Amino acid sequence: MALYIEKPRRDTRTNRPQDPDLPEILYEDEHILVCDKPCGTAVQSRRLTDPDLVSILKNHIYRSSPKGGEPYLAVIHRLDQPVRGILVFAKTPAAAKELNRQLTCHEFGKYYRALVAGRPPKKADTLEDYLVKDPRTNLSRVCGSDTRDAKLARLHYQTVSDGLHFPKVPGATELDIRLDTGRHHQIRVQLAHMGCPIAGDTKYNPDCKDAHTWQEICLCACRLDFCHPKTHKPLQFRL
Numbered sequence: 001m002a003l004y005i006e007k008p009r010r011d012t013r014t015n016r017p018q019d020p021d022l023p024e025i026l027y028e029d030e031h032i033l034v035c036d037k038p039c040g041t042a043v044q045s046r047r048l049t050d051p052d053l054v055s056i057l058k059n060h061i062y063r064s065s066p067k068g069g070e071p072y073l074a075v076i077h078r079l080d081q082p083v084r085g086i087l088v089f090a091k092t093p094a095a096a097k098e099l100n101r102q103l104t105c106h107e108f109g110k111y112y113r114a115l116v117a118g119r120p121p122k123k124a125d126t127l128e129d130y131l132v133k134d135p136r137t138n139l140s141r142v143c144g145s146d147t148r149d150a151k152l153a154r155l156h157y158q159t160v161s162d163g164l165h166f167p168k169v170p171g172a173t174e175l176d177i178r179l180d181t182g183r184h185h186q187i188r189v190q191l192a193h194m195g196c197p198i199a200g201d202t203k204y205n206p207d208c209k210d211a212h213t214w215q216e217i218c219l220c221a222c223r224l225d226f227c228h229p230k231t232h233k234p235l236q237f238r239l
Contacts, residue, residue, distance in 0.1 A: 021056050026237050031095040031230045032088055033057060033073070034237055039084040039216045043075060057089060077103060077110070077182060085112070085221020086237050090229070098229035103182075109225030109236075112177040112187060115166040115218035116196035117207065119173045124158040129193060133184045139203060140185045142193045154180040155190060165239075166218050172199060187219060 023041070027034040037043070037053055045052040054073060061071040073089050074096035090096035102108055130150040132143045143150050156178045166174055173196070177187060188204045191197060197205035199218040222239045 021051055022060055023053070023056070025060075026086065027235070031091055032099070032228070033061075033091060034086065034088045034224070034235075036239060037079055037083075037085055037087050037221075039082050042081045043078045043087070053087070054089075061091070074099075076100060077108070079221055080185060080188070080217075082217045083219050083221065084216075086224040086239060087221075088224060088226065095229040099226065102226055102229075106180065107226065109223070110179040110182070110221065111223035111225075112179065113160075113165040113220050113222045114175045114177060114187065114191065115169065115172050115199045116175060116191055117172060117199060117205065118196045120157065120159065120175070120194060120196050124156070126154065126156050127190045127194060128152065128154045129190055131183050131186065131189055140183065140189045142189060151183055152181065153183040153186045153190060155187060156180070157191075165220050165222060166199075169199070188217075 021041075023038055024036040025033065026036060035053075035057065041056075042050070042052045044054050054075065058071050058073050061073065062068075065071065072091060072093065074091075074093070076088055076090055076096065076099045079085050079087060088099065090099050129142045129152075130145045130147065131140045131153045132147050132150045133140045145152075157175045160174050160176045163174060166172075168174075175191075175196075179187065183189075185203070188198055188201055192201070192204040197207070199205070200208060201217050201219070202208045220239065223237065225234070225236045227234055
């Protein structure tokens with residue numbers, strides 16, 4: 001992928017170039033980079049003229065590395081473009097292999113917060129559904145297990161009252177979510193199917209089609225747990 005490079009601003013303390021689009025980097029070493037992806041930024045864009053998170057982070061690594069050349073940066077997992085949250089990237093092929101192994105073996109802990117319309121039927125529950133993606137519309141839906149290309153989706157939710165991530169709104173409920181699988185639009189589809197669509201979700205919440213109450217979708221990847229691919233030390237990142 002070609003690097004997307006603009007004329008950068010300079011840090012007033014170091015006089016080094018500063019990318020105005022650079023997200024907050026929570027951790028970085030020679031093996032991995034962990035950042036807080038802003039809402040509205042695509043992890044990877046098909047249009048080379050649009051800056052995406054991978055290009056922005058590659059520019060950051062390029063500017064801070066004496067080696068030159070296009071940096072290696074592997075996408076391990078993704079977030080939908082409108083969703084904010086924590087992502088880890090691999091900076092070496094060996095780190096990518098180990099992180100992908102952890103992801104495949106369900107050794108990642110992926111936690112979210114969501115503000116949903118209404119109140120779930122249970123304070124805590126596990127949702128298991130089969131989902132299928134429509135490539136023409138880029139939407140997913142709940143389907144039967146015998147549907148062609150159907151994939152099992154599973155998550156656990158619990159209602160919370162601390163209001164850490166979203167304002168308290170009458171008729172809305174904040175959920176703490178742990179994701180077991182990583183399907184396309186999974187949390188958004190499963191919560192909508194349960195009857196509690198996410199506030200601000202213009203794709204799966206019919207009440208948001210013409211509303212301007214929410215400027216952003218009320219879904220955040222707020223915690224990520226995994227082991228460092230080189231040292232194998234358990235790591236936990238929170239927003």
